[in-house]
Every structure is written in structure tokens, then in C-alpha cells.
Amino acid sequence: MTSNPTSAEIKTIFNNIAPMYDQLNQWISLGQHHIWKQMTVKWCEASVGDRALDLCCGSGDLTTLLAKRVAPTGEAIGIDFAPSQLAIAKEKATLNNPKLPLKWVEGDVLNLPFESNYFDCATMGYGLRNVTDIAQSLKEIQRVLKKGAKGAILDFHRPKEIYLQAFQQWYFDRVVVPMAKKFNLTEEYAYLHPSIERFPTGEEQVKMAYNAGFSKAIHYPITGGMMGVLVVEK
Numbered sequence: 609m610t611s612n613p614t615s616a617e618i619k620t621i622f623n624n625i626a627p628m629y630d631q632l633n634q635w636i637s638l639g640q641h642h643i644w645k646q647m648t649v650k651w652c653e654a655s656v657g658d659r660a661l662d663l664c665c666g667s668g669d670l671t672t673l674l675a676k677r678v679a680p681t682g683e684a685i686g687i688d689f690a691p692s693q694l695a696i697a698k699e700k701a702t703l704n705n706p707k708l709p710l711k712w713v714e715g716d717v718l719n720l721p722f723e724s725n726y727f728d729c730a731t732m733g734y735g736l737r738n739v740t741d742i743a744q745s746l747k748e749i750q751r752v753l754k755k756g757a758k759g760a761i762l763d764f765h766r767p768k769e770i771y772l773q774a775f776q777q778w779y780f781d782r783v784v785v786p787m788a789k790k791f792n793l794t795e796e797y798a799y800l801h802p803s804i805e806r807f808p809t810g811e812e813q814v815k816m817a818y819n820a821g822f823s824k825a826i827h828y829p830i831t832g833g834m835m836g837v838l839v840v841e842k
């Protein structure tokens with residue numbers, strides 16, 4: 609696989625890693641991803657009765673957090689193009705949260721199967737870095753949100769400080785890659801670091817968000833800039 613995978617290759621990666629995805633996520637982030645996801649849901653201002661969208665939902669963590677906020681009268685929809693990820697999301701929801709207003713849609717976030725001005729809020733966790741066209745993805749989020757609605761987009765970032773860059777590199781080489789190797793997923797995880805390297809910076813993402821038509825955009829660096837949340841408002 610190249611360091612710049614196609615949409616089909618990305619789908620294959622996420623279908624392949626689906627059974628181990630949650631466990632790997634937990635270990636790689638030392639359990640911190642739950643906190644970052646809670647912050648993301650808070651930043652999109654989801655509230656009771658909202659129709660909420662979680663893009664690139666994967667195994668559904670953010671979708672479930674959204675559903676807890678919009679319940680009982682609202683609805684949270686998770687969309688992803690990898691059926692194996694969606695199968696796990698559905699299974700987890702049926703087992704752990706059968707009463708939550710959750711819906712799962714198999715589809716491409718670059719061409720959302722929803723009408724314009726449809727959602728009251730949106731989240732995207734570790735998805736924007738993985739789509740093949742970031743500008744198009746932001747345009748689609750802007751299109752489906754209602755006027756004044758907010759979206760919060762969480763992802764890895766390359767920190768500005770040299771020592772944090774060195775730490776991030778060390779972490780990938782010494783923690784992420786060996787762990788992926790243990791699960792026989794070396795190839796799948798080898799693309800994680802290059803994807804962070806080429807991911808637009810927070811400042812660049814803010815510009816892209818304005819170009820996509822959002823009226824406000826702010827990027828919040830977290831964990832020393834190794835992570836970040838782009839908050840957009842239509």
C-alpha cells in the first residue's frame with residue numbers, strides 16, 4: 609500500500625481492523641480517547657431533541673455519546689463506509705444501549721445521503737484525516753448542518769514543538785507499530801504516521817472551513833497539540 613491510500617484501500621484497512629479497533633484505540637491512547645470524545649461532543653453543543661450526525665463513526669463511540677445527549681426525543685445517526693465497523697457499532701449498541709435513539713447508515717461522507725440543512729449538530733472523530741478529499745468533506749458537513757449548527761472534528765495532529773514531534777515519532781515507532789505488529793496489522797498502522805504528517809495544521813483547517821462556507825471556525829489544540837478539535841459553525 610502507498611502512503612497515500614485510495615478510498616477503496618482505506619475502506620479495506622478499516623474493515624480489516626474492525627475486530628481489534630476498540631482495543632487498539634484504548635491501548636494506543638492509554639484510554640484518553642474517551643475524554644477527547646467527550647470534549648468533542650460537548651463542543652458541538654448537542655442537546656435534547658437534536659438530530660445529530662456522527663461522520664466516519666467507525667465502532668460508534670461518538671455516535672453513542674451524541675445519542676445520550678439528544679435522548680429521548682432526538683436521534684443520533686452514525687455514518688461510515690466500512691460495513692465491518694458498522695456491524696460492531698450496531699452490536700455494541702444493541703448490547704449496551706438498546707434504548708438509545710441510534711441509527712446506522714452505510715455511506716460515503718464525501719457524498720452524504722442526507723438533505724441540506726438537516727442536522728442540529730455533528731461530530732467527526734479521526735475521520736477528516738482519513739478521507740481522500742478534506743475540502744469536499746467539510747463542504748458536505750456544511751451543507752447538511754442547519755444554519756447556526758455546530759460541528760466538532762477531532763483528530764491527531766503534528767505538534768509544533770520539536771520535542772513533542774520527537775515524542776510523537778518515538779511513540780509511533782516504539783508503541784503503535786509494535787502493538788500493531790502484535791495484532792498482525794503492521795501494514796494497516798504503517799499509514800497512520802504519514803497521514804498525520806500530511807494532515808493540514810489547525811490554522812490551515814480553519815481556512816479550509818471558511819472556504820467550505822462555515823461562518824465561524826476555531827481550532828483547539830489538545831494534549832500539547834498532538835490532538836486537536838476543529839469547531840465549525842454554519
Ligand SMILES: C[S@@+](CC[C@H](N)C(=O)[O-])C[C@H]1O[C@@H](n2cnc3c(N)ncnc32)[C@H](O)[C@@H]1O
Nearest residue numbers: 622664665666688689690693716717733734738
Ligand atoms: C479512525 S476511524 C474513526 C472511527 C471513530 N470515529 C472513532 O473515533 O473511533 C476512521 C473511520 O472513517 C471511515 N471513513 C474513512 N473515509 C470515509 C468515507 N469517505 N466515508 C465514510 N467513512 C469513511 C473508516 O471506515 C473508519 O471507520
